Amino acid sequence: MAKITRIKASESPSKNEAADEPAITRKKVVVKDKKVEKNKRKDKKNAEKKVTTSKSEKKPFILIRPFVSLGRYIRDSWRELRQVRWPNRKATWKMVLAVLVYTAIFMVFISLLDLFFTWLSNLILNK
Numbered sequence: 726m727a728k729i730t731r732i733k734a735s736e737s738p739s740k741n742e743a744a745d746e747p748a749i750t751r752k753k754v755v756v757k758d759k760k761v762e763k764n765k766r767k768d769k770k771n772a773e774k775k776v777t778t779s780k781s782e783k784k785p786f787i788l789i790r791p792f793v794s795l796g797r798y799i800r801d802s803w804r805e806l807r808q809v810r811w812p813n814r815k816a817t818w819k820m821v822l823a824v825l826v827y828t829a830i831f832m833v834f835i836s837l838l839d840l841f842f843t844w845l846s847n848l849i850l851n852k
Contacts (some may be wrong), residue, residue, distance in 0.1 A: 812820070
């Protein structure tokens with residue numbers, strides 16, 4: 726809740742002020758944020774649901790727990806996979822080409838480093 730002080734200039738002067746200056750009155754106005762109020766209501770409802778579900782929820786038998794956990798994992802994984810935006814064929818081939826080029830560049834770089842250090846070690850050991 727945001728508290729806003731609204732200041733209004735009135736036409737009639739008060740007793741303490743001069744007649745040529747307008748009087749200023751202060752009035753507190755409370756502005757309610759609709760989103761905050763809606764979230765508070767949702768939180769209250771969710772808290773009530775949690776209380777009711779935790780009382781009525783039964784814990785599964787100890788031998789069944791791994792299967793329940795596996796089922797929950799598969800269900801949650803499937804939900805996540807449905808939310809993924811998969812690339813189209815053209816974008817996939819661009820990414821594959823980028824990986825191949827990147828791999829080739831580093832293969833050449835590491836091969837050159839290997840040749841250099843082989844030459845350096847042979848130079849040091851032969852003397």
